[in-house]
Amino acid sequence: MAEPLPDLIEEFVSDSPNDDPAAILSALSSQDDVYIASLLESLPVERRLAVWEGIPRSRKLAVLVEMRSDPREILIDATLDDEWAAILADIDAEDLLELLDSLPSRLVDLAYAELDAQQQKYFREATQFDDDEVGHWLSHQLLVLPLNAKVREGLRLIRRNVPAHCDTVFLVNRSGQYSAAVKLTRLFGAPEHLALVELTEENMPMLKGTDECTTASLQVQRSGYVSLPVVDDNNKLLGRLDITSACELINEFYERQVMASAGMDEDEDLFSPVAKSAKNRALWLGINLLTAFLASWFIGLFETTLQQVVALAVLMPVVASMGGIAGSQTLTLIVRGLALGQVTKANLKALMVKELKVGGLNGLIWALVIGIVAFYWFSDPLLGLVICFAILANIVAAALSGVFIPVLLDKLKIDPALSGSVILTTVTDIVGFVAFLGLGTLFLL
Amino acid sequence: MAEPLPDLIEEFVSDSPNDDPAAILSALSSQDDVYIASLLESLPVERRLAVWEGIPRSRKLAVLVEMRSDPREILIDATLDDEWAAILADIDAEDLLELLDSLPSRLVDLAYAELDAQQQKYFREATQFDDDEVGHWLSHQLLVLPLNAKVREGLRLIRRNVPAHCDTVFLVNRSGQYSAAVKLTRLFGAPEHLALVELTEENMPMLKGTDECTTASLQVQRSGYVSLPVVDDNNKLLGRLDITSACELINEFYERQVMASAGMDEDEDLFSPVAKSAKNRALWLGINLLTAFLASWFIGLFETTLQQVVALAVLMPVVASMGGIAGSQTLTLIVRGLALGQVTKANLKALMVKELKVGGLNGLIWALVIGIVAFYWFSDPLLGLVICFAILANIVAAALSGVFIPVLLDKLKIDPALSGSVILTTVTDIVGFVAFLGLGTLFLL
Numbered sequence: 001m002a003e004p005l006p007d008l009i010e011e012f013v014s015d016s017p018n019d020d021p022a023a024i025l026s027a028l029s030s031q032d033d034v035y036i037a038s039l040l041e042s043l044p045v046e047r048r049l050a051v052w053e054g055i056p057r058s059r060k061l062a063v064l065v066e067m068r069s070d071p072r073e074i075l076i077d078a079t080l081d082d083e084w085a086a087i088l089a090d091i092d093a094e095d096l097l098e099l100l101d102s103l104p105s106r107l108v109d110l111a112y113a114e115l116d117a118q119q120q121k122y123f124r125e126a127t128q129f130d131d132d133e134v135g136h137w138l139s140h141q142l143l144v145l146p147l148n149a150k151v152r153e154g155l156r157l158i159r160r161n162v163p164a165h166c167d168t169v170f171l172v173n174r175s176g177q178y179s180a181a182v183k184l185t186r187l188f189g190a191p192e193h194l195a196l197v198e199l200t201e202e203n204m205p206m207l208k209g210t211d212e213c214t215t216a217s218l219q220v221q222r223s224g225y226v227s228l229p230v231v232d233d234n235n236k237l238l239g240r241l242d243i244t245s246a247c248e249l250i251n252e253f254y255e256r257q258v259m260a261s262a263g264m265d266e267d268e269d270l271f272s273p274v275a276k277s278a279k280n281r282a283l284w285l286g287i288n289l290l291t292a293f294l295a296s297w298f299i300g301l302f303e304t305t306l307q308q309v310v311a312l313a314v315l316m317p318v319v320a321s322m323g324g325i326a327g328s329q330t331l332t333l334i335v336r337g338l339a340l341g342q343v344t345k346a347n348l349k350a351l352m353v354k355e356l357k358v359g360g361l362n363g364l365i366w367a368l369v370i371g372i373v374a375f376y377w378f379s380d381p382l383l384g385l386v387i388c389f390a391i392l393a394n395i396v397a398a399a400l401s402g403v404f405i406p407v408l409l410d411k412l413k414i415d416p417a418l419s420g421s422v423i424l425t426t427v428t429d430i431v432g433f434v435a436f437l438g439l440g441t442l443f444l445l
Numbered sequence: 446m447a448e449p450l451p452d453l454i455e456e457f458v459s460d461s462p463n464d465d466p467a468a469i470l471s472a473l474s475s476q477d478d479v480y481i482a483s484l485l486e487s488l489p490v491e492r493r494l495a496v497w498e499g500i501p502r503s504r505k506l507a508v509l510v511e512m513r514s515d516p517r518e519i520l521i522d523a524t525l526d527d528e529w530a531a532i533l534a535d536i537d538a539e540d541l542l543e544l545l546d547s548l549p550s551r552l553v554d555l556a557y558a559e560l561d562a563q564q565q566k567y568f569r570e571a572t573q574f575d576d577d578e579v580g581h582w583l584s585h586q587l588l589v590l591p592l593n594a595k596v597r598e599g600l601r602l603i604r605r606n607v608p609a610h611c612d613t614v615f616l617v618n619r620s621g622q623y624s625a626a627v628k629l630t631r632l633f634g635a636p637e638h639l640a641l642v643e644l645t646e647e648n649m650p651m652l653k654g655t656d657e658c659t660t661a662s663l664q665v666q667r668s669g670y671v672s673l674p675v676v677d678d679n680n681k682l683l684g685r686l687d688i689t690s691a692c693e694l695i696n697e698f699y700e701r702q703v704m705a706s707a708g709m710d711e712d713e714d715l716f717s718p719v720a721k722s723a724k725n726r727a728l729w730l731g732i733n734l735l736t737a738f739l740a741s742w743f744i745g746l747f748e749t750t751l752q753q754v755v756a757l758a759v760l761m762p763v764v765a766s767m768g769g770i771a772g773s774q775t776l777t778l779i780v781r782g783l784a785l786g787q788v789t790k791a792n793l794k795a796l797m798v799k800e801l802k803v804g805g806l807n808g809l810i811w812a813l814v815i816g817i818v819a820f821y822w823f824s825d826p827l828l829g830l831v832i833c834f835a836i837l838a839n840i841v842a843a844a845l846s847g848v849f850i851p852v853l854l855d856k857l858k859i860d861p862a863l864s865g866s867v868i869l870t871t872v873t874d875i876v877g878f879v880a881f882l883g884l885g886t887l888f889l890l
Contacts, residue, residue, distance in 0.1 A: 006789035013791040034667040042787040044795040159634040164669050167612070185629065189604040221692045222479040224609050226671055247666045247692045254699030255781070261706055262777035263770075270782050271795070274802040281774050282807055285767065289811065292766035293818070300759045306751075313758035314745045317874060320762065321737035322730065325708075329726050332707035336700070337715050342487040344451035346458040350489040350716070357719040362727055366734065373738070429762060 005035070009042045012051055024054025033059065037066035040075065044271045049078050057086045065098045070269035070276075073102050088114050093122035097136065100127075125238065134216045135209030137249065138230055138239030143169040145196060147179050152192040158184060165242040167226040168204075171196060178206065178229050178237040206231060209238050214253045215341070217246035257339065260418040263287075291426040295320075298430050302437035305445060311378045312440045315387055319436045322366060323394035323428030330355050330402025331424050335416050338406055352403050359399030360392075367391040382443050390436035397431040398424070450480070454487045457496055469499025478504065482511035485520065489716045494523050502531045510543045515714035515721075518547050533559050538567035542581065545572075570683065579661045579675055580654030582694065583684030588614040590641065592624050597637040603629060610687040612671040613649075616641060623651065623674050623682040651676060654683050659698045660786070662691035702784065705863040708732075736871040740765075743875050747882035750890060756823045757885045760832055764881045767811060768839035768873030775800050775847025776869050780861050783851055797848050804844030805837075812836040827888050835881035842876040843869070 011017075011027060018024075028036055028051075036055065040048050040063065052075050055063060060079075064072055064087075079087070088111045096111050103111065115123060122140050129135030141163035145153055154169055168181040180200035190199060205223055207216045207230045220228050220241050227242035255266035263284030272280070299306070299316070306313050334351070337343035343351065367388045375384030405423050406416035456462075456472060463469075473481055473496075481500065485493050485508070497520050500508060505524075509517055509532075524532070533556045541556050548556065560568060567585050574580030586608035590598055599614055613626040625645035635644060650668055652661050652675045665673050665686050672687035700711035708729030717725070744751070744761070751758050779796070782788035788796065812833045820829030850868050851861035 005786040006791070009787075009789050010791040013795070032667065038785065038787060042782070042789070042792055044792060044799070047795075155633060158630060162630040165671065167671075185603060185607040188600060188633075221689060222477065224689075226610065226612075226688075243671075243688050243692070244666060244669075247688070247695065250692065251695060251699070254696070254703065257703050258699065258706075258781060259777060261703075262774045264774060264777065268778060270778065270787060270792075271799060274799060274806060277799070277803045278806040278810075281771070281803065282810065284774065285770055285807060285811055288766055288770045289763065289815065292763040295762045295766075296759050299762065303755050303759065306758045307755045310748050310752045310758075313751045313755075313761070314741050314748065316758070316761065317740045317744065317765065317878075318734065318737040321733055321740075325730055325733045326726070329707045329709060329729065332704060332709065333713060333715065336703060337487070340483065341450040342454070342483060342715060344454050344487070346451070346455040347487055347489060347715075350458070350492075354489070354716060354719060354722070358722045358726065361719060361723040362730060365723075365727065366730055370734065433762075 005038060005042070008035075008039055012039070012043060013047055017047065017050070019050045019054070021054040024051055025056065028055065033062040034066045036063050041067060041071045041270060045074060045273065048074065048271065052078070057083060060087045061091060061095060064102075065095050068269065069102050069267040070272050072099075074269070074272070076102055076104075076107075084110060091115065093119040093126065094139065096123055097126050122239075129209055132213050133209060134207050134211045134213055134230055134241055135232075135238060137213065137241065137245055138209075139163070139165075139227070139242050139245065140239045141166065142237075142240055143184075144237065145169055145171055147171045147173050147197065149196050150192065151187055151190045151194045151196060151199075154182065154184075154187050154196055155192070158187065165226050165244055166240075168201070169196065170229050170237060170240070171200070172237050176237060177235040178231045180204075181229060201225075204228070207241060208233070213249045214339070216241060217249040217253075220246035221250065253339070257335070257417045260415060261421060263418065263422075288422055291422060291429070294426060295429040295433060299433050299437065301434075302441060305437055305441045309383070309440055309444045311374075311380065311383055312437060312444070315374060315383075316433065316436065318370060319387065319390050319394055319432040320429050322370070322391055323398045323432045324425050326359060326362060326395045327398030327402045327424045327428045328421060330359070330399050331406055331416075331420050334403055334406045335420055338410050338416060343407065348403070348407065352400070355399040355403050356396065359396050363392040363395030366395070380444075383440075386439040386443055387436060390432060390439055393435045394428060394432040398428045401427045450483060450487070453480075453484050457484070457488055458492055462492065462495070464495045464499070466499040469496055470501065473500065478507040479511045481508050486512060486516045486715060490519060490718065493519065493716065497523070502528060505532045506536060506540060509547075510540050513714065514547050514712040515717055517544075519714070519717070521547055521549075521552075529555060536560065538564040538571065539584065541568055542571050567684075574654055577658050578654060579652055579656045579658055579686055580677075580683060582658065582686065582690055583654075583675055584608070584610075584672070584687050584690065585684045586611065587682075587685060588629075589682065590614055590616055592616050592618050592642065594641050595637065596632055596635045596639045596641060596644075599627065599629075599632050599641055600637070603632065610671050610689055611685075613646070614641065615674050615682060615685075616645070617682050621682060622680040623676045625649075626674060646670075649673070652686060653677070658694045659784070661686060662694040662698075665691035666695065698784070701860075702780070702862045705860060706866060708863065708867075733867055736867060736874070739871060740874040740878060743878050744882065747878075747886060750882055750886045754828070754885055754889045756819075756825065756828055757882060757889070760819060760828075761878065761881065763815060764832065764835050764839060764877040765874050767815070767836055768843045768877045769870050771804060771807065771840045772843030772847045772869045772873045773866060775804070775844050776851055776861075776865050779848055779851045780865055783855050783861060788852065793848070793852065797845070800844040800848050801841065804841050808837040808840030811840070825889075828885075831884040831888055832881060835877060835884055838880045839873060839877040843873045846872045 091111050091114055126136050143157055168183055170181050171179045173179055181204050182196050182199045186199045205228055207228050209230055209232050220243055227240040229240050230238045232238050252266055259266050334343055370391050371384040371388030374387045375381050401424050406420045409416040536556045536559055571581050588602055613628055615626050616624045618624055626649050627641050627644045631644045650673055652673050654675055654677050665688055672685040674685050675683045677683050697711055704711050779788055815836050816829040816833030819832045820826050846869050851865045854861040
């Protein structure tokens with residue numbers, strides 16, 4: 001049984017860790033590759049490199065394949081040139097595709113040369129698809145038979161070797177075009193001379209190499225099959241997408257969403273070098289700084305008002321916060337809907353109306369609460385009225401922006417999970433400050 | 446082939462939709478249950494109910510099972526009492542567990558009465574586990590044989606029926622304790638009289654009913670098997686967790702993270718009734734309002750300063766924004782690490798040091814940039830110096846809080862994905878405002 005990850009981490013980050021390769025080897029020999037990959041990601045760089053040293057060369061490739069790019073690149077950079085021939089000796093097209101973005105080009109060439117002609121063909125085929133297309137992430141370990149094959153040939157094929165996560169034999173015609181699939185379990189007890197076409201699955205979906213990864217992966221997940229065939233535009237069988245790859249692609253999709261909300265990507269390393277990490281994040285801070293300065297500039301338009309009614313300055317964070325929070329709720333809902341294909345032109349108007357009503361209702365309630373608090377706090381009924389209307393306006397604007405900004409970004413092919421929140425906050429900040437300070441200028445001076 | 450979801454949505458939300466049940470039936474008959482569930486979630490309530498009417502009773506249960514709770518409950522509430530007997534006629538323990546939180550108790554009783562004795566036993570067993578434990582979400586469609594069974598009996602079992610997503614036969618002893626598993630594909634061509642124990646898998650992991658769902662699901666996903674056996678404390682075989690359920694549990698885990706960042710849950714309905722949606726979100730707005738008032742209160746301590754140096758009021762959003770953004774980057778990274786088990790006591794100190802360095806470096810750079818901009822904008826070198834130090838202090842405080850807040854919440858068993866950001870923003874707002882206005886009071890008055 002696998003030791004829980006935290007315990008394993010503890011073992012390798014103690015004050016006086018045992019860096020003897022033999023000790024590392026024995027601690028890790030019973031762990032699977034994914035586990036070791038996750039352990040390495042969890043270690044500070046210096047410890048990560050020490051443990052990496054202790055991993056046998058024969059496992060290093062499999063472990064690298066399972067890691068996120070950023071932590072992986074640190075290990076790749078630290079691996080000596082004379083080790084690579086051994087590490088890459090058994091690489092196949094799928095592994096190379098997985099490592100493609102992390103390996104320097106001389107190592108890509110080295111690895112490519114290690115592939116046999118068939119694997120090189122798979123590799124070239126896959127690189128013709130973008131990395132958000134299914135064709136890039138295929139498995140080529142297939143059970144394939146000609147369309148006229150009989151159960152006997154099916155059984156012979158299975159007895160030789162069944163790849164992991166494979167529950168069907170694919171039938172192709174003479175030109176290699178996909179025709180149908182037969183479940184392996186249907187071969188048990190079927191007469192040996194029966195034609196396989198008599199046993200094919202009726203409603204098994206088929207994917208195209210150009211299908212978008214997340215959508216296709218969800219299709220595999222709910223198909224009831226362990227993998228689905230993938231074909232090219234001419235219906236030629238390219239490979240299959242199995243459920244483990246589908247799960248990984250979906251996990252990555254979600255991680256991208258989570259990390260994007262803070263302007264990072266899913267490959268961000270817990271322990272990346274300080275300079276690299278600072279650089280990765282600096283851009284996001286810079287973009288947000290520009291929008292903050294923009295908000296400041298709008299506030300600056302009301303300097304005279306602020307000087308005379310300092311309570312406005314005190315209450316500014318309340319206006320900004322309520323708009324930002326209400327907007328991000330709508331935004332999050334819409335971004336998820338867009339990602340799942342549930343938000344479309346057809347239901348957009350209805351969504352807008354609903355979000356406006358929700359915003360209006362919550363806006364009214366909280367505007368009243370805040371107005372009353374402000375009135376008592378500063379003993380100024382007019383101030384209460386001013387903040388009341390500013391909050392209402394801001395929450396309604398937030399609802400509108402929360403729907404429109406992600407839909408617009410999606411249309412422009414910009415990831416709304418990444419840039420939605422910064423644009424939204426800019427809008428709600430400016431609307432909030434201008435409404436609040438503008439009304440303040442009109443009624444409180 | 447399935448029609449793309451957006452096209453299907455369009456068909457049902459057009460200006461004059463065809464609500465004839467026969468038309469709905471024909472449009473949906475070629476779609477799978479997950480697809481129809483997703484379509485229903487994408488429709489405004491009125492349209493959703495009209496389409497629901499057109500779905501044949503025999504499919505309604507399967508569709509409900511695939512829906513999120515919130516949109517599902519709307520359909521359950523709208524379904525007439527005399528329909529339920531037909532809908533629940535074929536329910537099994539797994540379906541009932543899935544619907545448990547959405548069904549009113551009289552319908553739970555009705556459904557429970559429909560189960561046969563075996564299914565009722567499964568249901569009772571499952572409800573003894575929390576819904577974040579694997580034991581709650583088991584599949585009971587198993588291939589099980591006694592420990593002394595031979596290949597012949599294995600083949601006989603398989604020929605009868607192999608459940609979906611099942612690639613192994615489980616072997617149990619006389620007391621029903623799990624012993625080992627045999628891959629179905631190993632039975633092809635094996636001699637009929639061979640004992641199955643000769644063919645068992647060496648390193649197949651085993652789950653406990655009390656294992657946490659996400660961890661266990663990840664284990665299934667990377668095991669290389671299509672499902673793993675689940676046992677109780679006495680090693681008795683309870684059922685199995687298959688890879689489709691594992692994928693769904695992981696999807697839910699990620700959706701929870703994404704939605705939690707805006708104070709919502711993964712069951713939130715795109716088109717929930719306005720009152721319900723407003724209520725769901727009001728709490729989050731209220732909590733954030735309290736923290737915003739707290740920030741205001743701190744600002745209020747510096748009213749005199751603000752009155753005299755109005756530039757401070759103008760620049761406040763910049764200080765708050767930089768701290769909030771820097772903090773949320775650290776927070777997001779740590780929350781993911783905690784969820785994956787990659788952040789532990791052992792590497793916490795190293796993480797802290799790294800985040801402080803990243804924060805220090807980015808703090809320095811941006812503090813200088815902002816200081817210079819402020820200096821030129823307001824032609825006041827002292828103001829530039831004040832905001833420079835305030836930003837530096839705030840970004841460093843943000844890095845510290847970004848690590849400590851989620852770790853502390855996790856220790857207290859509070860979901861850091863939900864409450865982390867609101868607490869963090871409170872800290873960075875207050876630190877930022879107090880540092881900025883405090884330094885302003887000291888140096889600018």
